[in-house]
Amino acid sequence: MKKMTIATRGSALALWQSEHIKSEIEKEHGIEVELKVMKTKGDIILDTPLAKIGGKGLFTKELEVDMLNGNSELAVHSLKDVPMHLPEGLNFVAVTKRETENDALVSEKYASIEELPKGSKIGTTSLRRRMQLLILRPDLEILSLRGNVNTRLRKLKEGEFDAIILASAGLKRLGLDKDVKYVTNIDKDVMIPAAGQGVLGVECIDKPEIVEKLSFLNDERSMIETTIERDFVRVLEGGCQVPIGMNAELDGDKVIIKAIIGMPDGSEYLKEELIISKDEYKDFGVKLANNMIEKGAKELLKRAEEMANHIL
Template identity: 35%
Template sequence: MTPAPARLGTRRSTMATTQSQAVADAITERTGVPVELMLITSFGDVTKAHLTQLGGTGVFVNALRDELLGGGIEFAVHSLKDLPTSPAEGLTLVAITERDDPRDALCARDGLKFADLPAGARVGTGSPRRVAQLAALRPDLDYVPIRGNAETRLGKIASGDVDAVVLAHAGLARVGRLDDVTEVFEPEQMLPAPGQGALAVECRTADAAGDLAYLAVVDHAETRAEVTAERIVLAELEAGCAAPVGAFAECRDGRLRLRAAVVAPDGGQAVRREGAVRIGDFRDAPEAAVHLGRELAREMIAQGADRIVAGAASAGRDD
């Protein structure tokens, strides 16, 4: 007898449903449990305000969390970079999937690279983090805020509204638009958002060790260690997911290396730090990742990173 489908909550966008379906398929393949997608509209999907005006944190996830707590769905899939770093009462991140490419990608007219864009070219992005780091590289470009799904943003190039847009490589891959990429930014150029490229599976805490314990089959220990370190930096800086904070951790050769940056909105001031810790066993990795993230964040705060974050938040409220 086939079990009843588990109810997975997802936002309605093409990207959200595509990535949620991929997680659903992986769960079914590994456990035999069928999964049904439940489409939910979040406030972030319908508002026309920019993320800097909204504060960014939680605008894409609160509706899903409300459905979880109300019993309308059994679990939800989020883009991890959209999740607030503070824990949600009654909910648990039961799995973090293996991360896709975490880098940012440029999509520009005429196949142009970032260095080839003419002075004054309009580059569209809704991310203060991207604007700050790009402005540090090319202060001569005009960075303009844009909203909408990947297809809408890419359409602004064809219409001539902008000369280029910057989007997450992983998201472009999920919606089949990698042919539009003209350059991929290495972490040395631009650090991604904490958690970028990873998906989070969230359920009620009461179910995580019981009826829904099987969701842990899609948890990826290496990715969990990496994104834990990145998100701890964000949490220690008391910054939301729309803050100009970049962080990138990677496990390699038994070590967890973490790089982080806080950059002023105009690119003129920055605090950058990096560190590493040895990991002997991935079962101990989350604890080591938390320690590494906290130490790095404290070093950055000592250099004024918290003041840059506060200044950026104040500027966003003034817009």
């Protein structure tokens, strides 16, 4: 194989991610890699929350169709945006080394959640972020915020919000963490990140030659952490239509796990924090999800989805 094509969205962050993987492949194999820029439904419909129009798969479907049609070999995604089930004919071949997985409070006025005045306007369309903000500060006004990172920062600077919540990883990768007065990582004890946050996922055509060429991109630590995280979300059948936070952090031979599910308004939730042996990682996400199901997780998430349909 002398050439590979990466199907990619055209946002600044998607292009950074694809350029990064392009560079890694070219260094490793000395082959030409080109980018094919495409628009997905998630890029076009910007005035409606994702939970109302089909969820995170809206950012991947067109890229997947392009690969299945033989026009490209791979796509690079923010792992937190990748659905739990892939179409037949595609392979989830690698998860890359993790960037900071925390969410960040981004503001021109305030350095922390605690500093926000009562009734502050906070921008996020994430039900997970909304829930955890309201658990901590039920007085805050949470407003919908769609668009790419640059668009969201522009709306903040124009004064539409007192603060917005973004993934720290995206800001760092684009070098935008220096463009705002305050960018403060939110401790994971306060806001548990989304499954896969901070990790890039590489999806490709399920052909042995291509899978073999891309397997060097896989990071063992990220694989262990995100296996637990994604298994948990998959068993609960939770996409962006319901509030779920899930983070696994490998620390030596232990894995520190934090998980939360609940109502979008923060009025009710289930939360788990525990430490397991690294050797348990392969099936622990499934075990934890089933344990929470026994505590009423499915019923809680059903009510959460009903509430989300009314507030979004």
